[in-house]
Amino acid sequence: MARTFLTLDEFLAELEVPRSTFFRWKALGQAPKTYKLPNRSIRIRRTDYDAWLSSREEPQAA
Template sequence: MRQTDMLKLPEVLQTVRISRAAFYRLRSRGQAPKLHKLPNGHIRVRRADLDAWLERLAENSA
């Protein structure tokens, strides 16, 4: 897997234009893309998971 396939949380927040608190509220409700915790403790989101999540949001709003 390429490094660009995994996004840092700030990159995700900038892409979807929401705050960290809002993201974690969505996550607590099970409405956020899946997070992956790396062995060093850093959090990443797979680009494919983010794209699929955004697609589901677009479908639900239509």
């Protein structure tokens, strides 16, 4: 069964981007929706990640 939430490290590993890139995207409003837990760790709901990634798909070249 797939996990409902990704940790920030899992998100970064899937996209192969550095942490600084994620926080730049977040500051620019271009990152997926995040959830901050009481211990200050960040989680990203898998469905939010999938929708965010799909919204960045480029059209096929003609």
